[in-house]
Amino acid sequence: MSTKLRHLLALLALGAFLVSGCASSVASSTQNVCAPNVAMLNEPMPDFKGTLIDGSSVDLNTLKDGVVVYSVWGSWCGPCRKEAPQLVEAFRTLSTRSVAFMGIDVRDSRVNAANFEREFSLPFSSIFDESSSLAADLKVPSPPATLVAKDGRIRARILGGTDAKTISCVVTKVEEPH
């Protein structure tokens, strides 16, 4: 076989390599606390000033004291619809423990988000994060996701749908003194 033909074939292989890929997998760092999709951590809460779904302004700095549960959702998101009643239940369960709740609505329109709030009677306000920049800062890859913060630091992240029992469990863990 001539050298030129060998080089041609090698170039074909190069093309094959360039279009080829390998199996992908997503690294997970969850620590099996309360549920498999819960990660306990200690990260700073990002600064954010924006608006709620109803148009009123909000500053996350005002929520830096105590324990706050942040729920990331979207009206178009099927798993968020399943999770919403659980968030309502968790809110009621934890209301006696001075735990604040705040929703973060992503990739949505205000009208659709307001309809979602009304449909599920969400008892807490939600930030209208149309560009998802806050969710990105919170390292949420997609809704639904729940974060629990204490004194301005994110202490737990729950990726995927969750339930009232898990949220209560995580809040209890976060409330424990270090």
Add this chain to the structure above:
Amino acid sequence: MTTTAPPRKRSDSKASPADAREPSTAESEFGKLPPSPMKAMARLGGWRILRSMRTAIWLLLALVIATTIPTLIPQRITNAAKVAEISQTHPGWYQVADRLRLFDVFNSPWYVAIYGSLLFVLLCCLIPRSANFVRNWRRAVARPKPGPLPALSHTSSFQTDTEPQLVEPQLRKGLRRAGFRCGRSNENQQWIAEKGWTREAGSLIFHWSFFVLMAGLFVTRAFGFTGFAVIVEGKTWVEAPIGIDEYNPGWYGDNTHQGFQIALDKFEAKFRPEGGAMDFVSHVRVIDNGKEIAKDIRVNDPLSYRGIKMYQTSFGWATRIVVADPTGQTVFDDFITLAPKGPRNSWTGVVKVPGLRPQGALEVFFLPTAELISDKEARAYNDELGPGVRLQARPGPPTANSPAIVFKEYRGDLGLDGVAQNVSVLDKSRLGNPVDAGGAGLAGRSFQTTDGLSVTFPELRHYSVFQVKHDPGLVVMLIAASLIMLGLVPSLWVSRRRLWVWVRPAESGSGSTVTLGGLAYQKKDAFEREFNTLTKKMNRRLGTGTEQHPTLPEQVTLHNK
């Protein structure tokens, strides 16, 4: 002066391997077999197979064939919707193909096995060959054994008045200037000069570069990511997993996101008269920590910012649809992105209204230019759109001259609760047949459906689609590509040449006779000119020499060209 022992005839000689033997194909390609344990493997035959070019060619052909499969069969990673459609329309064929991983060729074990084997075979070839090259490079050019000169394609001889002891340094200097490496002389003042080692070096660099390339690909696959950004005019997108559609992260995490935002201020498209897009551009602003940078992204002009690249890939229409329930409450108000589907210049999209009881959905058909047509034409066209659609228009040019939507209304269970769904795909399995159909012009009157819904089409925008990539291995791949070119050029254009030089006292008693013998391992025709030029140069260098036919002792046989 050294007495020159007459070289023996070639027929009498025993082969002198360092002299002139042109390497066999196998040896020239792969070098000599190294000692044990490789020799032990060789005895078993496996090593030979692994180092065989035939094995490599078969694997390469298999790889090329396997790589063409995705051009014939849709792949999940790029066209999941089409694969899902095949699973519905051809379930038998789908099951077989899916088991063979034909919808995911590049991640299939058999594909990985083919290119893994190819690389392994290449490695088995390259290691001994490289060792051989290094060994030969470090070793001085062989000193010929006194005796016969080998079979040579070219010979020349000339006489000079200079004594042999003074001729040799002059010749060596001249040959070195011509790029030859010169070996030591034997006792007969015969020596060898070589040129063209870059051919083998280039070939080795070329082949090793594939491993550098693989390293670059590995870095990208391990630490990079790919995906798409779909941005509607006037909206802002964030560079993070939550903003990226069809997100394909690296194996070892995705901590490389920069979190900057892209605001799509305006999108412009120009069309050819026949309808195809001629040019399209996205006017964007990069928003990063309070800083804003304006940029126009075109097909061959991507945005490159903080290690992230955004390539313009396609665009489409986004219609704002407003749906109100019978009480007048707005239950849906958002832009939906439409995909080109169905008849030419018509687009389709989906509106899901899970808050309605029962849940509702609209399957939307959009015509940028709706041309009024007769009843008869309308019937034929509406049949094409499917049952339930009434439209007294057909799609005209792709530009939005008289935009209109038509839709089919469904009621029932969207299958959305608890399930992650594609927002652009309607699961009709629990919705039943359309309950109504209607249409609306841009910013025109709302359409009232028979069950009391009000549908309005108040606004039309473009959306733009970008491929988003982070290629941390790109620099490594660029180095590999440069090395491939660096290696390819000498391996294709340089040829190995060897000269045998013999300086001896002239028969007349004073001066010297210089005999040059030359052999080219490649490009033998081109060597003739080079050899003649070289002879003339050496002749001139040594002063008053006269060129003549070889005056070797009678018993020496040289193969003239």
